[in-house]
Amino acid sequence: MRRTIRLGKLVWIALVLLLGSFSSLLAQAGDNVSEYSLKAAVVFNMPLFTEWPSTTNTIETKITFNLCVYGETPLLDALRQLEGKQLKGGKLVVVSVNDRANLELCHALVVPKGMTNPGRAALIHKLQNQSTLVIAEDAEPPPDQVMINLIMEDGKVTFQANPELAKSAGLKLSSKLLRLAKVVYPL
Numbered sequence: 502m503r504r505t506i507r508l509g510k511l512v513w514i515a516l517v518l519l520l521g522s523f524s525s526l527l528a529q530a531g532d533n534v535s536e537y538s539l540k541a542a543v544v545f546n547m548p549l550f551t552e553w554p555s556t557t558n559t560i561e562t563k564i565t566f567n568l569c570v571y572g573e574t575p576l577l578d579a580l581r582q583l584e585g586k587q588l589k590g591g592k593l594v595v596v597s598v599n600d601r602a603n604l605e606l607c608h609a610l611v612v613p614k615g616m617t618n619p620g621r622a623a624l625i626h627k628l629q630n631q632s633t634l635v636i637a638e639d640a641e642p643p644p645d646q647v648m649i650n651l652i653m654e655d656g657k658v659t660f661q662a663n664p665e666l667a668k669s670a671g672l673k674l675s676s677k678l679l680r681l682a683k684v685v686y687p688l
Contacts, residue, residue: 537578538582541583543660544636545568545583551667551672553632554672565591565593569604569607570596571598601624608634612637632670645686648667659683662684
């Protein structure tokens, strides 16, 4: 039990350092660290602060953690650099998904920047009865459609969170994650 608490604190500290150091990282590295590399690091850490339901069809029984990316985005290449790393007890597998038929494979789904609201709404509707963490890469999605919304502001990656939407999918966003969110919906 003590080791679990210590590990949890270490992960929490790592996320705080990761999110807190983005602006200085960009300033020091210049063009060497892209917006998408930073977003990929944040996306990779989001599942660490999310609880899935304890049923036989969840992550804890899987060998892999399937992080799906819908459509085309430069974020896909940045996430592929993290493929094979350990995440939630399995190896990270980045899956490019171009149709709604394969969404049952996804533990988390990244929705690309620029996806229209009707398209995003249809995608979210398909996931309605599934415990999939939905992360948008967009500046202004409706807060009722995504659980995590990544925003790039002044060279920093910030995010908005909707814990109620996550709860409706059987997921729980950690209070530690919510404290780091720029905005928590519903307001």
